[in-house]
Amino acid sequence: MAGNREFLNRRLHSLLGVIPIGLFLVQHLVVNNFATRGPEAFNNAANFMGNLPFRIVLETVIIYLPILFHAIYGLYIAFTAKNNAGKYGYFRNWMFLLQRVSGVITLIFITWHVWETRVAAAFGAHVNYDMMADILSSPFMFGFYVVGIISTIFHFANGLWSFLVSWGITVSPRSQVISTYFTIGVFIILSIVGISTLLAFV
């Protein structure tokens, strides 16, 4: 049974990174950007998201399970590669290496992020503007969040590029060049959204 599952696992891994995890990431970055309109706007948005009907089901099916699979299988993929960007310094080979490095950084970041917000919330902490402002008041944590968010967005944007190749959507070299520019755009735009949110808390 386990024999021919590799194809399915790889395709599923690629798909889950975009749907639903990628979509969730975009939604999460956009909703949190309410912070730029002040604490009250952020708290209203956080309350709205936090009180969605069937929240636990939505979180489990759309976020936790897909991320868990993507992370565990992704670690396996990352550590079966023998990186050689030093010897073959082509653009795509660097992206290959960065995709694996950013994946590991993102996993560390997300684990901490979930611990600090969702797990804390389960123990009674209030997830609101003050909580984030408190966390980000430490320069170390601010730096950690900047690195974590940039790395997550990079992993998503570059992963979107390879999703398009892995599913056979971009086949010709030209289509792959165009999707490179497109995903660079995604990376820049989402980075601006994410970093401006962070800056709103300090």
Add this chain to the structure above:
Amino acid sequence: MSENKTVKFIVTRQDSPDSAPYEEEFELAYRPNMNVISALMEIRRNPVNTKGQATTPITWDSNCLEEVCGACSMVINGKPRQSCSALVDQLEQPIRLEPMRTFPVVRDLQVDRSRMFDALKKVKAWIPIDGTYDLGPGPRMPEKKRQWAYELSKCMTCGVCLEACPNVNSNSNFIGPQPLSQVRLFNAHPTGAMNKAERLEAIMGDGGLANCGNSQNCVQSCPKGIPLTTSIAALNRDTTFQAFRNFFGSDQV
């Protein structure tokens, strides 16, 4: 002055498949238009290293000497390529020669490339035309398509793409870009297309197509300029449809 010019080589040697590799340096008189193979032949004629010690001749593999057989591939100054078309005048010195370690080393620079031939069998890289009676002429191939397919048929199973691929290594069972592009070649042939699904299913198995991580080193390294990553992406598309057909069933045979 030119008669005193020399060429320096640093060769990674290995006496048997299991013994430890070591480096040995050689210096020989320069001659115009030397390639790496002619230098290795020169060393074989007088196997003495730079320390003046007599040593064994270097073992390497070669055959056609015109970059069509793929046998003489080795890592030259850090990059895998054919040693017959590696001209000494175009190489930085000292010239470093190493075996392609992705493959089992037989001795010195000679490696065992049989995994690639096994992979061709695994993916059914041929067109079955044998039968108990004359099958008659096959469907015709448009000339434009023939010319396109010719580019894919230039693969000489040299192993450079496998050596450059970060996902082909001892931790992974990835068959590598070389047999994958051959699947596209044989699936494109009008007669070969009759067994398209069999080949696609072969590369959807363990160690197959899905192991590609899109580093695209293969297409950068291929000495024949074969569009390997385009082949892989095209097969990604074909296997997507094949997977849907396998799962949901299809009205097409």
